[in-house]
Amino acid sequence: MGDDFPALLGPARERYYRLVLVLSESRWQERLRRELPLLREVRAHQSALDALLEAEAWPEGHPLPRDVLEVESLREQLVRDVARKLGRDPHESLPRLMEALEDWLITLPREVPAHLREETARELLPDTLPALHEARRFGERLESLFGPPLLLSGRLPFSLARREELALGWPRGEAALASLWRRLSDVDARGLMVAELRARATQAPPRAPTTGPERLVHTAFWYREALERLTRMARLRLVPLEPSSVECLTVMWWLFEREYAPQVRLLPTVGLTEARAAVLEVAYELWDAQRADLPEDERWNTPRWVRLERLAERAEEPRNTPGVEALREALRQLLARHGGGTGSPRTWWSTPRLVELVQRLRGVLG
Secondary structure (H helix, E strand, C coil), X not given: CCCHHHHXXXXXXXXXXXXXXXXXXXXXXXXXXXXXXXXXXXXXXXXXXXXXXXXXXXXXXXXXXXXXXXXXXXXXXXXXXXXXHHCCCCCCCXXXXXXXXXXXXXXXXXXXXXXXXXXXXXXXXXXXCHHHHHHHHXXXXXHHHHCCCCCCCCCXXXXXXXXXXXXXXXXXXXXXXXXXXXXHHHHECCCHHHHXXXXXXXXXXXXXXXXXXXXXXXXXXXXXXXXXXXXXXXXXXXXXXXXXXXXXXXXXXXXXXXXXXXXXXXXXXXXXXXXXXXXXXXXXXHHHHHCCCCXXXXXXXXXXXXXXXXXXXXXXXXXXCCCHHHHHHHHHHHHHHHHCCCCCHHHHHCCCCHHHHHHHHHHHHC
């Protein structure tokens, strides 16, 4: 018989008995919230106790088996009670049920006093939380990309590998960040703890994060910075249009490929029709052809005119596609600037169709 066995058995019996009693009370949630260290003790010692129970063999008539049966009976009662309270499978292991019970208890809605906000946020955002781990990686990635000064115009400032990493990681990081804010909001009945953390997230973190709330604030700050800069990059490339923030992100993920492969199209998505996508592409083609760092032979070349004409046709297939009139005006201004005394201004100025304006501009610049 191992010397550790009696030392584990007695405390285990006491822990199980206390928890079974608390779970039988009418206000068991409040009591258990004060007993969180006890739940953690059960989880911490259960593996060692289970291993000893399986490994031990006792001589016939030895008094310990009666104690063992009592402990096992209390454990089974505890498992049944916790599983019933949480609506979980009673065949789950006790450590998993204790972990689920602890998480359920700490996420109960309540009013969080000012002096407990930081402590509560740390309790809700432990380093073991998968969403926090994902958010931390997301924040570190954003800081590495958007921390250094960026030139917003000209070629996009990231390598192809880093663009792909950002585009693929953005949805997961965004979802993790939203999950963490939701976890805090579900607990914070008056919203003051969340408001305090969101206010901190508007300022650059003063030091490297070491706790859950600090990691959340760090990621939220760099997410805000990255979103703002990506939006500015997109809007700069879509003048004279006024795209929404969602359209700007969609455009940026497309541009991460488009800059290397001009044949890649901006595909329609939920909220972005095919005609609107074509309008956005026309705006980008006009901006791209005029940017200062582009070699002369890449400005108004034949492939660009082919793309512009095809896109202009798609943009006007339905009536009143948002942005078409702004593009017409932009093309008229280009014709006025480059057309000079060629042709009759009244003819092209009154041309209603976008594709005809593109063709007239091609006649001037092509």
